[in-house]
Amino acid sequence: MHPWHLRLARNVIHGGGLIAYPTEAVFGLGCHPLDGDAVARLLKLKQRPQAKGLILIADRPEALTPYLGEIPKQAWQRVVESWPGPNTWVVPASDTTPEWLTGRHDSIAVRVTDHPVAAALCRIADTPLVSTSANLSQHPPARNPLQVTLRCNPGVDLVIHGRTGGLSRPTAIRDALKETLIRG
DSSP states (O other): EEEEEEEHHHHHHTTTTOEEEESSSSSSEETTOOOHHHHHHHHHHOOOGGGGGOEESSSSGGGGGGGGGGOOOOHHHHHHTTOSSSSEEEBBOOOOOOOOTTSSSSSSEEEEEOOHHHHHHHHHTTEEEEEEEEEOHHHHHHHHHHHHHHHHHSSSSSSSSOOOOOOSOOEEEEEETTTTEOOO
16 A cells, blocks of 8 residues: 555544545444544444444554453453454453443454554554444445445545455454354
8 A cells, every 4th residue: 555545544534534444354444433523423324323332453452452441361362362363352441441432331342453454554543443344234344445435425534445355254253251252
């Protein structure tokens, strides 16, 4: 990806905008996780209830620290050993994590992505990103930029072109404390 596109994406993210970008399996919709107005726009665009909560992706585990609550050492070790990669984990959220991210839960879903474009976006923006599939809730996710445009416009401020990581299904989601599979 050209550095100019990354800088443009950073400006959109920090300016309260919504971006669409390739992830491990599908195109994701994202924004700055601490921008409540941007998250509200994203939820409205997807027609997704806030109560469900959202996933955060990052380029490194340390970027997620402000959003994480108390996690037993053994559970955290298991999580970190699975990253970077297509493994999303539900972990306790910190007391300061906004409700627009956690929904009705006291936990948050997090992933350190190994997708080069998604990781580069987190790195250039110097923040984790909200990451949810680019589609209306209960509809098939977009797997390329054209599908993003057809399913999510107007509403997305910037579509980042690139290939998805090739997974046939969105990443698995596991509960780090219970060691259970939530989404396979």
